Amino acid sequence: MATGTLVICGHGMVAQRLLERLVEGGHPFERIVVLGAESGPAYNRVLLSSVLAGEATADQIRLKDAAWFEQAGIERYCGDAVVTIDRAARQVITGSELRYDYGTLVIATGARPTELGLEGGDLGGTLTFRDLQDTRRLIDLSQRFGRAVVIGGGFLGLEAAEGLRCRGMAVTVLHRNPCLLNRQLDPTGSKLLAKSLTERGLSIRTGRAPVALLGKRCVRAVRLDDDTLISTDLVITAAGITPNAELGRAAGLHCGRGIRVSDRLQTSDPDIFALGECCEINGQTFGLVDPGYQQAEVLAAVLSERATGRRFQAATQPTRLKISGIPIFSCGQTDDDGQTESIVWQDHQNNRYCRLLIHDRQLVGAVLFGDTTDGNWYAEQIQTHKDITPWRANLAFGREYCEQAA
Ligand SMILES: Cc1cc2nc3c(=O)[nH]c(=O)nc-3n(C[C@H](O)[C@H](O)[C@H](O)COP(=O)(O)OP(=O)(O)OC[C@H]3O[C@@H](n4cnc5c(N)ncnc54)[C@H](O)[C@@H]3O)c2cc1C
Missing domain, CATH: 3.30.390.30 (FAD/NAD-linked reductase, C-terminal dimerisation domain)
Structure with a gap:
């Protein structure tokens, strides 16, 4: 049975679910340490769209308060990303050079917005929508500027666009595919959605891709592949996610797009596990929270050796748009x-x-x-x-x- 210290790198939704299941079920570890790169404790990332739209506050989406961690005997450190896994020394090292010994290590570092590598992508006013810090910046900038372009007409892009529209901005959504939400909707559903969003005041441009962002220091316009220019003050990129697999890759773990794990969430090192959006199972990566939660259930059982036969099986996951009224x-x-x-x-x-x-x-x-x-x-x-x-x-x-x- 796994004993000693369990270290978890990354404190997002899935790591938090794993901690809760370990605590509820009784675990064999003498010490549990969770290390997060963000400045505060885990929160419900799915509800960032509601925070951006002004329907919820950052406090309301926090998952557990400090007392829960204290009671559960879990050490939690925020704002200090893990930069190295030293497998030979069985240690992780953080950006501020703190070292933590582990007996068992879990990597739950999630994913980040995919960079499109567009010319002008490093200009001021170019943003992403992934965490609380991004959300706070977007809210702040929406109060100072009037126009935004969102690149990506998937769920995330549409929720970002609607959030900014609710904050009073004039927003254009660019989507390369002719159909919005083309992965989730058929062409008729997509047309109905575009109509509803247009009636609300969003400007929708489908079937066109951005090729460059223009401006001197700050972005001023987006150039499309038909040479159209769209004037703007902000550009938000929401066109897919990339698993944060670098920590595992640099430590020599087998990786594809994500950190490769078995259906028991074990990496190519038997003492290291990975789950959530940073992992890859049978060539599949994940972009929704439910599969991550199911992985957390399996991993809690595996680490506690409660149900040795438990395996993760990917299921067809439903998705819903969280834009109110649509x-x-x-x-x-x-x-x-x-x-x-x-x-x-x-x-x-x-x-x-x-x-x-x-x-x-x-x-x-x-x-x-x-x-x-x-x-x-x-x-x-x-x-x-x-x-x-x-x-x-x-x-x-x-x-x-x-x-x-x-
Ligand atoms: C705005 C928004 C809306 C969404 N809406 C939905 C929805 O409606 N339905 C749905 O199913 N999913 C939705 N998602 C996706 C969902 O949030 C993710 O699937 C889920 O958060 C994945 O959990 P995770 O724990 O794997 O990763 P995360 O929640 O991203 O947590 C990973 C954590 O690890 C930290 N980290 C990264 N690298 C390091 C490091 N080196 N050291 C320490 N910490 C590190 C990150 O900062 C982060 O805090 C949404 C996402 C966003 C951004």
């Missing part, structure tokens, strides 16, 4: 691949749309716009591979109709 839900496949049949239901007057994709008598995808009440039920049908034949005729009308029909 309910969108998506799970699994979103468009026909030649093997699927679609059930489509649209209420033009009430702006509701539902597309369900079926393959071999099973639901394999659901796109909902306008009313997402039954989203979790559809996700359950997809994840459990249920035979939907008994209620196929009622499927688009949701759970209640299907259960009556069964």
Whole structure:
């Protein structure tokens, strides 16, 4: 059984969930130390969109207070990133040169916004939206400037754009794909979304990519691939994430895009584990919090040797847009691949749309716009591979109709 000191590098959502499960289940460690690069303790990163939009405060999204750590006997240090893992000495070293011995090490360093490498990308006024510090900066700048361009029309880009619009800015969203949220929506869902956002006052430019940011010291305009110039004061890049795998890579752990781990979250060094957005399992990396939470459950069991057979299995994860007043839900496949049949239901007057994709008598995808009440039920049908034949005729009308029909 693992004993001695457990050191966790990174104190984000997934590390915090791991700590909670270790504490609840009883763990074998004499000492637990968690080291975070950010200036404060773990918070609910998913709710940064609400903080940016002015619907929540930084205090409200904190996950646990100091008393919880004290009671649990966990040592927590903030604002000092781990810069080296010395596997020979079994130590981690922080930026301020503090050394911590470990018996077991967990890497939970998350991910960062992908850099696009655009010309002018280092000008003032170019920002990202990943943590509380970014959010505070965005709020501050939104009070001093009037225009923003958000690069990326995925969930994160749209939430950043809507947050800045709520703060009074004139915002343009640029998305290279012709469809917004093209990974989660089909073209009809995407059009409905673009229409709703435009009606709110966002300017949406799809099918065009930025090629350069222009300005002397601060960004003044974005040049697109058709030579259009869009004047702006701020540019926020939200076009994908890159796993923070560098610590593991530099320590000689096997890495791909992320730090490679087994389905027990173990790296190529048996005493080092990794989970959350920094890890890679069977070639897959993760950009949502739920798989990270499931990994935390498995790792807590593995480290405590409570359930030696527990393994992480990636499941189809549903996603929802958190822009208030625009309910969108998506799970699994979103468009026909030649093997699927679609059930489509649209209420033009009430702006509701539902597309369900079926393959071999099973639901394999659901796109909902306008009313997402039954989203979790559809996700359950997809994840459990249920035979939907008994209620196929009622499927688009949701759970209640299907259960009556069964
Ligand atoms: C604005 C926003 C909205 C989101 N909305 C959703 C949503 O609606 N649904 C959803 O499922 N997901 C959403 N996500 C993604 C979700 O937040 C992540 O999947 C989740 O936070 C991943 O958890 P993690 O612990 O792996 O990484 P993180 O939460 O990023 O935590 C990693 C921590 O490690 C720290 N760190 C990095 N390097 C070091 C180092 N060398 N030493 C010490 N510490 C280090 C980082 O500073 C960070 O605090 C959103 C993300 C953002 C930014």
